Amino acid sequence: GDSVTQMEGPVTLSEEAFLTINCTYTATGYPSLFWYVQYPGEGLQLLLKATKADDKGSNKGFEATYRKETTSFHLEKGSVQVSDSAVYFCALQPGSGNNRLAFGKGNQVVVIP
Amino acid sequence: GAGVSQTPSNKVTEKGKYVELRCDPISGHTALYWYRQSLGQGPEFLIYFQGTGAADDSGLPNDRFFAVRPEGSVSTLKIQRTERGDSAVYLCASSPGPQVQETQYFGPGTRLLVL
Numbered sequence: 001g002d003s004v005t006q007m008e009g010p011v012t013l014s015e016e017a018f019l020t021i022n023c024t025y026t027a028t029g030y031p032s033l034f035w036y037v038q039y040p041g042e043g044l045q046l047l048l049k050a051t052k053a054d055d056k057g058s059n060k061g062f063e064a065t066y067r068k069e070t071t072s073f074h075l076e077k078g079s080v081q082v083s084d085s086a087v088y089f090c091a092l093q094p095g096s097g098n099n100r101l102a103f104g105k106g107n108q109v110v111v112i113p
Numbered sequence: 114g115a116g117v118s119q120t121p122s123n124k125v126t127e128k129g130k131y132v133e134l135r136c137d138p139i140s141g142h143t144a145l146y147w148y149r150q151s152l153g154q155g156p157e158f159l160i161y162f163q164g165t166g167a168a169d170d171s172g173l174p175n176d177r178f179f180a181v182r183p184e185g186s187v188s189t190l191k192i193q194r195t196e197r198g199d200s201a202v203y204l205c206a207s208s209p210g211p212q213v214q215e216t217q218y219f220g221p222g223t224r225l226l227v228l
Contacts, residue, residue, distance in 0.1 A: 004155075036219075043117075044156070044204065044219040089155050099144065099208075100169060101217060103155030 002027045002094045006104035014112055015082055021075040021107050023064075023090035031092040033057075033066050033073040034101065038087045047075075047088070080111045115139070117220035119205050125226045126195055134190040134223045138207030145188050146217060147180055148204040156204055162188060163211045195227045 007022040025031065035047040035057070048057030053068035062077045073090060090104040118137045126132050138145050143164055148156035158172040162182045170180070177195075182188040192199055202224050206217040 043221040044206075046216050046218075049216070091155070098169070099161055099211065099215075100146070100158040100172065101148075101156070102158070105153070105155050 002031065002092060002102050004090050004092050004102055004104040006090050006107055010108040010110060012110045012112065013080060016079045017111075019075070019077045019080045019084070019109065021088055021090075021109070023073045023075065023104060025071050025073065025090075025092050027071075027092060027094060029094055029096050031094050033064070034091040034093070035062070035064055035073070035075050036089045036091060036103075038089070038106075040086070044089070080109075082111045082113055085109055085111045117205055117207050117218055119203075119220040119223050121223060122221065123224045123226075125228065127228050128195060128197060130195050130227075132192050132195060132225065134192075134203050134225070136188045136190070136205030136207075136220060138186065138188070138205070139218055141209065142207035142218075143185065143210050144208040144215070144217075145182060146206040146208075147188070147190050148206065150202045150204055150222070152201075159190070168211070192225075195225075197227050200225055200227045 003026045005024050032051045034049045036044045037047045048059040050057040050066035056065045064073050064075045087106045087108050089106045091101045120135045145162040147159040150156040160180050161169040165185045177193045180190045202222040204222045206219045208215040208217045
């Protein structure tokens with residue numbers, strides 16, 4: 001079935017460093033792709049989304065491009081801040097009337113000053 | 114405006130007991146979703162309502178789990194004969210309508226612990 005795979009393990013980096021979190025997906029149709037973020041003590045929030053191939057989603061300095069040829073939706077930010085410390089989840093929505101979200105396991109990101 | 118709210122925020126129960134978890138979606142949202150998040154995992158889909166009816170309940174793990182949304186607003190997730198493996202955070206989300214690609218807005222979750 002439709003699924004999302006995120007890179008293993010937490011990510012620790014220094015303030016102003018470049019962040020990449022890898023996400024690949026498996027889907028039979030033409031899914032929409034999402035990144036959700038969970039800040040400490042808060043609920044899941046949509047960070048960005050892309051609904052078709054080659055679309056780029058962006059928000060708060062984060063970007064991700066929907067790559068059909070590599071079935072990927074990697075999240076990037078050029079210069080992270082301590083306030084970006086959170087858990088990041090990649091997710092897909094299969095489409096064709098199927099509204100459920102399928103999430104990856106998430107990546108904990110810790111930004112140290 | 115108010116977001117999705119869930120009550121209780123925490124629930125501790127004993128194995129074999131019955132529990133109810135409540136979700137209040139954003140006002141006017143017709144689509145409502147339940148997910149379950151185990152420790153260290155991403156949320157897993159349980160059930161989706163469009164209005165009062167369950168449009169997709171294929172994620173419910175077994176017949177101990179049941180959900181209702183009788184008036185098309187508030188929803189209750191019901192778990193019978195709870196087991197320790199049911200311990201997780203139960204998340205509710207809502208979206209404005211049934212269209213695919215609409216953003217789902219999540220509540221803070223109910224943390225269920227079965228002893």
